[in-house]
Amino acid sequence: MTDEELLREASRGVEAAFLELYERHKTAVFRFAFRLLNSVELAEDVAHDCFLSLIKQPQKFDSTRASLRTYLYAAARNLAMKHFRRAGHLVAVDDLLTEPPAPDSQQPLYQALDKEISALVQRAVASLPPLQREALVLFEYEELPLSEIGKIVCADVGTVKARLYRARQALKRSLSGYFAEQTETCVLEEAFKSTTVR
Known part of the structure; x- marks a missing residue:
């Protein structure tokens, strides 16, 4: 099934469809968020929030404008930018040495x-x-x-x-x-x- 088909099924409450979407994209979204934020914990939060937003408001995704991957990266980027604004662009030194698995x-x-x-x-x-x-x-x-x-x-x-x-x-x-x-x-x-x- 395509991402769009899975998202339609997930929005109807089919848990297996959402899990399939999550499995397809979770690593890429986490990795992108980690590279922006340099924190495993923050990257996990961003990835979680991206998928939570997707399942709560699937109508925000428009497949005629972008792929689901692009949509998820944009959502992760927006959440990371919110973090930067709140934190004043500061990242803990310990987090800089943290690596993704x-x-x-x-x-x-x-x-x-x-x-x-x-x-x-x-x-x-x-x-x-x-x-x-x-x-x-x-x-x-x-x-x-x-x-x-x-x-x-x-x-x-x-x-x-x-x-x-x-x-x-x-x-x-x-x-x-x-x-x-x-x-x-x-x-x-x-x-x-x-x-x-x-």
């Missing part, structure tokens, strides 16, 4: 190196302004096309590109000392490769 690596040395690189990248990404951070997360981590990102963040493609450019420049400056042996282009590729949640 990821599969274990086979070798301890690689595991330690991956964890160190991941923490560096997470701190650098967390230091970005929220609008740049969300554009970067959606493009680099979630691998969404610019047009879909524009729908999620309510901005035109040119604005999304500008935010991405500024975010990348800031990350290059922030991470270049840690990846001095590599070219600037490889800095971000290596950084994102090591922090991708599979």
Whole structure:
């Protein structure tokens, strides 16, 4: 069944349909929220609230305007922005070192190196302004096309590109000392490769 069909069934009270939608999208919504908020607890709350809102008001989703994934990302983004406004853009230092669950690596040395690189990248990404951070997360981590990102963040493609450019420049400056042996282009590729949640 498509997302739209499942949502229609879920809005009629079919619990299995809602559970199927939840299983399809929960990881992506959580991961996106985590990358914006750098807190497992806040990301879980955002993901929960997104699905709660969807089940309470399914009519807010319009499949002619966007996919369900886009709708859920936009809802998660809006909830994250509310948090930023309330918190004054501050995130606890302990939360910056928290990582989403990821599969274990086979070798301890690689595991330690991956964890160190991941923490560096997470701190650098967390230091970005929220609008740049969300554009970067959606493009680099979630691998969404610019047009879909524009729908999620309510901005035109040119604005999304500008935010991405500024975010990348800031990350290059922030991470270049840690990846001095590599070219600037490889800095971000290596950084994102090591922090991708599979």
